Amino acid sequence: MSERKIVDAKNTFCPGPLMELIGQMKMAEIGDELEILSTDQGSAADIPEWINKVGHEMVETSENDGVWHIVVKKIK
């Protein structure tokens, strides 16, 4: 399995974390997993919505101490 890349988008607001994730996704290889860190609750809901809409794979999501961790696998 490819290494999981951390995208730290803490302390900004929607749609900042989504845009940071997309920027990193563009550079990632198919099959790579990215873990986005966000302190913005709106983004925690919106990013999975985007993942489903564009057809990547949602791996897992969790929250710890006000930081959401959303893991996505690049499919295409």
Added chain:
Amino acid sequence: MSSDRISVMVTAGSREQLQMAAMVASVGAVSGNDVTVFVSMNAMKFFVKDSTEKAPADGEMGVLLEEKNAPDFKELFSQAVEYGDAKIFPCSMAVDIMGLKQDDLESFVSEPLGLTAFLGDASEGQVWHF
């Protein structure tokens, strides 16, 4: 992935309006929609290259956007183009009246567009105005 046309007209020069327009354009574009942005009136000067003027806040929300480190609206428009192939057109009237040339505008801005063409683009799909 469904693809829809989204047309965004941006005329207001306030931070809140520019921010919301940039959010619709960027999120719309990266979600697979065909996004066209038409910039005119008081919004136009914020698309001039290297302009350092800050968009004034309409109210409390505009102040908070800055204090809380919300994404910069120009950056979001730029990402709409880079990540989502949005097209951002300056209104040809605004460009003429301000005496601007293409080189005076931000690099993510396309060549000037007339209202007739924009209205043609906007005749299908969602239309948003800020």
